[in-house]
Amino acid sequence: MTQNVDVLISAAYTPAYAHPGDAGADLRAAEAFVLAPGDRATVPTGVSIAMPDGYVGFVVPRSGLAARHGITIVNSPGTVDAGYRGEIRVTILNTDSREPFSIAVGDRIAQLILMPVSRARFIPVETLPGSHRGEGGFGSTGHN
Template identity: 50%
Template sequence: MLIPIINRSHHPLPEYQTAHAAGLDVRANLAEAVTLKPLQRALIPTGLFLEIPVGYEVQVRPRSGLAYKHGIGIVNSPGTIDADYRGELKVLLVNLSDTDFLVQDGERIAQLVVARHEVIDWQPAEVLSETARGSGGYGSTGVQ
């Protein structure tokens, strides 16, 4: 799949880190480092602009290493970039640790996963089909 991309950063394009990785690592594009204090969030620019094909989205997901080592996540995880968005890709990072975290220019801050999606039409109904689970939610499948 080819996705047109404009790179206004001075970093390489997002890339897969291993042969079978699902996500492409994306880098911060910063004039100066950003300090994230505990529980603080910041919108981090990447310098990237995408033209995603209709019927697809790009999901912005946390990097597991940043989450494990530093408590850094993404507030709206996974974030969705829609096919009609043409603005700069930015990542909404949050510091869930108890110490400051310094986001450096060029640091790999998130991963991007391209996913197909369906466009649906609602079919109004008065009754839904029966299932073994029924209306059980939030932890109901573990109750005996």
């Protein structure tokens, strides 16, 4: 399913899918940065979008940057609400303890995934119905 999304570009690059069937469209840096080991920076993309109501954009890390350089997104996934019209900026973190990481203008720094959203109506209750898992939290399934 293809959804048209209005995109305002103040940089040289429009979000684009690298391959047919890709879920995430690449976001590129609109400014150059050097991240020292352990540093983070909020990188502008030069992209603002207008999604229809009922959609959300998730900004997620690029797996290649994470695997090869230890670059991730601090608040992953970053959430872009349908009503937001400002520039998409990506706060990235260099998790490598030894090597700085350079970002040039036009480098792919993250991916944007657009998805439909279901809205919930939250209803206060005295108790919740039971389930097989119950109140088990982190690690409660007993499997690695």
